[in-house]
Amino acid sequence: MSQLSQPSDSFVSVHLIDENKQFATDLDTYVDKSYAVKDADGDGLNYHIVSVFGSQSTGKSTLLNKLFGTKFDIMDETKRQQTTKGIWFSHANYIASTDETTSFKKNNDRNIYVLDVEGVDGRERADDKDFERKSALFALATSEILIVNIFEHQVGLYQGANMELLKTVMEVNLSLFHKQHEKCLLLFVVRDFTGLTPLSNLGQSLESDMQRIWSDLNKPDECKDSKLDDFFDLEFASISHKVFKPEEFEYDIKLLGDNFSNEKLFNANKYHKKIPVDAWALYSQQLWEQIDNNQDLDLPTQQILVSKFKCNEIMNGIYTDVFLPEFAAEEGKGKEAITRLKELRAKCINDYDLHASRYKKPVFLEIKQDLVNKIDAKLEVFQTSILKELVDEIVSEIEPKFLKSKKDSKLSVKEIIEELKKDVIDNFETLSKNLLLVDSLDENPRYASILQKQREYLTETVEGVANKLRQKESRKLINRITKSFQIEFKDDLIEEFTQPNDNSWDVVTVKFDKLREKLLDKYKTGTFFDFKFGLTAEQNDILYSKIQQRLWNQFDSIVHDYFNNDNVSRILRNVFEDSFKYDNRGMPFVPETISQLDSRFNLAKNKTLQLLPILSKITLTDGKSLIKPQFKLDNDDDQDNDDENYNSGESDVDDSESRNRFTILLSPKEQAKVMQRFKKESDALYLDAKRAMIASKTSIPFYIWIIILVLGWNEFMAVLGNPILCVIILVGIGGFIVTYKMPMLSAALSMTGSSFKQHIPTSNQSHIKQS
Numbered sequence: 001m002s003q004l005s006q007p008s009d010s011f012v013s014v015h016l017i018d019e020n021k022q023f024a025t026d027l028d029t030y031v032d033k034s035y036a037v038k039d040a041d042g043d044g045l046n047y048h049i050v051s052v053f054g055s056q057s058t059g060k061s062t063l064l065n066k067l068f069g070t071k072f073d074i075m076d077e078t079k080r081q082q083t084t085k086g087i088w089f090s091h092a093n094y095i096a097s098t099d100e101t102t103s104f105k106k107n108n109d110r111n112i113y114v115l116d117v118e119g120v121d122g123r124e125r126a127d128d129k130d131f132e133r134k135s136a137l138f139a140l141a142t143s144e145i146l147i148v149n150i151f152e153h154q155v156g157l158y159q160g161a162n163m164e165l166l167k168t169v170m171e172v173n174l175s176l177f178h179k180q181h182e183k184c185l186l187l188f189v190v191r192d193f194t195g196l197t198p199l200s201n202l203g204q205s206l207e208s209d210m211q212r213i214w215s216d217l218n219k220p221d222e223c224k225d226s227k228l229d230d231f232f233d234l235e236f237a238s239i240s241h242k243v244f245k246p247e248e249f250e251y252d253i254k255l256l257g258d259n260f261s262n263e264k265l266f267n268a269n270k271y272h273k274k275i276p277v278d279a280w281a282l283y284s285q286q287l288w289e290q291i292d293n294n295q296d297l298d299l300p301t302q303q304i305l306v307s308k309f310k311c312n313e314i315m316n317g318i319y320t321d322v323f324l325p326e327f328a329a330e331e332g333k334g335k336e337a338i339t340r341l342k343e344l345r346a347k348c349i350n351d352y353d354l355h356a357s358r359y360k361k362p363v364f365l366e367i368k369q370d371l372v373n374k375i376d377a378k379l380e381v382f383q384t385s386i387l388k389e390l391v392d393e394i395v396s397e398i399e400p401k402f403l404k405s406k407k408d409s410k411l412s413v414k415e416i417i418e419e420l421k422k423d424v425i426d427n428f429e430t431l432s433k434n435l436l437l438v439d440s441l442d443e444n445p446r447y448a449s450i451l452q453k454q455r456e457y458l459t460e461t462v463e464g465v466a467n468k469l470r471q472k473e474s475r476k477l478i479n480r481i482t483k484s485f486q487i488e489f490k491d492d493l494i495e496e497f498t499q500p501n502d503n504s505w506d507v508v509t510v511k512f513d514k515l516r517e518k519l520l521d522k523y524k525t526g527t528f529f530d531f532k533f534g535l536t537a538e539q540n541d542i543l544y545s546k547i548q549q550r551l552w553n554q555f556d557s558i559v560h561d562y563f564n565n566d567n568v569s570r571i572l573r574n575v576f577e578d579s580f581k582y583d584n585r586g587m588p589f590v591p592e593t594i595s596q597l598d599s600r601f602n603l604a605k606n607k608t609l610q611l612l613p614i615l616s617k618i619t620l621t622d623g624k625s626l627i628k629p630q631f632k633l634d635n636d637d638d639q640d641n642d643d644e645n646y647n648s649g650e651s652d653v654d655d656s657e658s659r660n661r662f663t664i665l666l667s668p669k670e671q672a673k674v675m676q677r678f679k680k681e682s683d684a685l686y687l688d689a690k691r692a693m694i695a696s697k698t699s700i701p702f703y704i705w706i707i708i709l710v711l712g713w714n715e716f717m718a719v720l721g722n723p724i725l726c727v728i729i730l731v732g733i734g735g736f737i738v739t740y741k742m743p744m745l746s747a748a749l750s751m752t753g754s755s756f757k758q759h760i761p762t763s764n765q766s767h768i769k770q771s
């Protein structure tokens, strides 16, 4: 619908709203191109909008063309027909100026856009008040300065088209701006000025007309008491007759131009609507649509809507075209992408600030937050994974560092763990700083929260690792104590049961108690135990109970291992042999008669068999039986998972069955077996002893001597021939005769036999100790 007028070397005009009330479709392109010529600040606000009002054919287009170098159509004087229909829009190509050096035309530093509004009271549209009102509304909503074109001879005539026009302007102004007092400049340009009445007088007359119209207006309640100058500033200018005073006419326009180019009329942007130029086309179109549809105009809302539209457009453009492609290219690179993504985030936000900050601040900030949220939603996953990676890395170093510290330092496990925990947190705080995608956590609470979550995850994980280390150390301690106990207790047990007696189990239990006390003594602090692992009092108690339980289990295990059939039989045999072969002084016992041997045998046997109950059951002399206590342990005793766990072969199930079997070392059946075996062994020993005794008392028959003499005659002669051999043999014979006569021969033979047989029990005993 728009129509570009014939351009020459500059910007043409746009038919902004045509006679059918259709809005131009290519306004944004026009604004964009024309604005690019001057944009000193880059804030999109370097422009002014000026509208012209007035009766039809009062020279409005002529004035604008001369003042701003626009190309609006001018009426052909011969036809006297209305030329401006609807509203035309044009960029000012220059501003007329009195400055000779610029050839009377000055290029302002700012963009000026001009709206040439169809004149009222047009012959063709005389009754079309609707459009007049709508165009006034549109001009007021968009323009800073409204030029009201009026002939001098009409000033003071409170009637006619001019007054109607001014009334319309004021009415619509009230409907638009009653909520917010947005001011606008009414610039009265008195045409065909003769100079007979000074401009100031004409101005006063116009101002009083305005006041009168204002006071006659039906004002909304909110602004009943408001004054004209709450809404309007008034300025006056005069232009001489175009035909009769052509030179003055030109000069007056230049004078007026000076007031535009020096910005005086714009009054330091006092009337600027602050719509960024790139949103102006959209804003003005939406305004017109609302005006044309007779909807109530709510400019602030309208401006916010436009701001929202533009800010969203900018935000989506940045997110989709800049952020997403680069993020996709970087996100898989892990730590290497941090710098790039940090820059990308900052760049996107800066770009948005640059382009969107010109819009309504609340909207700009709200949509900026949307952009930041969208970007951060993507970056959050990345940021979290990077920080989690750091946490895992730091945590993985704890155990090696712990083992090294344990080896190198003299600190306790508790102190090492505490030191490591502190180091780990410090490390995380230092290293995480370089991994963050933002510089300030205060300004980016989302990142502060991501960091905090990872900090909590770290603390939790470190505590988990510390607990595992403590458990590991606890298990190591249990195993160490168990091993020490094993060695010492086994020795004590074997020693005690080499020569068992009725008190033996009392002695063993006392040794057991002392040994436990000794092994745990260094962990005792007052009445409590602290194993220096940084455990709580309850955990220390549980560890203490575990150790106690382990030691009791070891006691159980060692005792039951040791008191098997073989060892009990060996103990009995040793005791029997000692009693049978040695007297009370420990001297070898040599029976002289068989009855002596028999009574010795019975004595030793009875004494030995009295020991079997002691070796079959743990029995205390006070008649009480030894009770294996039950310890209260925690549920997560995971010693089965520990490779370093000492495998004692014991059952951890401390049920009633195991407690019952605790004191029983040999069952009745096993005892019977042991008895049987002992009987055999003791009988064999008795027979050996008896045989040796009989053998020592038997004499050599006479015929044996004759055989020896006959068979050994030659050797006998050889001995007689050798004095040394002869002497040795004589001494030997003498010794034998003495021994035999004493009588000591049987004892000597018995001793020789015994000492030979003693090799077997001695070697067996040493074997028991080793097992």
Ligand SMILES: Nc1nc2c(ncn2[C@@H]2O[C@H](COP(=O)(O)OP(=O)(O)OP(=O)(O)O)[C@@H](O)[C@H]2O)c(=O)[nH]1
Pocket (backbone or CB within 6 Å): 054, 055, 056, 057, 058, 059, 060, 061, 062, 063, 073, 074, 075, 076, 077, 081, 082, 083, 084, 085, 118, 119, 191, 192, 240, 241, 242, 243
């Ligand atoms: N008397 C007089 N005539 C003028 C002046 N300026 C322009 N004209 C003549 O007035 C006629 C109308 O001029 P336009 O500039 O087309 O007037 P307009 O107000 O834009 O007309 P519409 O757009 O149709 O409302 C033309 O023939 C001009 O030559 C002036 O200052 N005084």
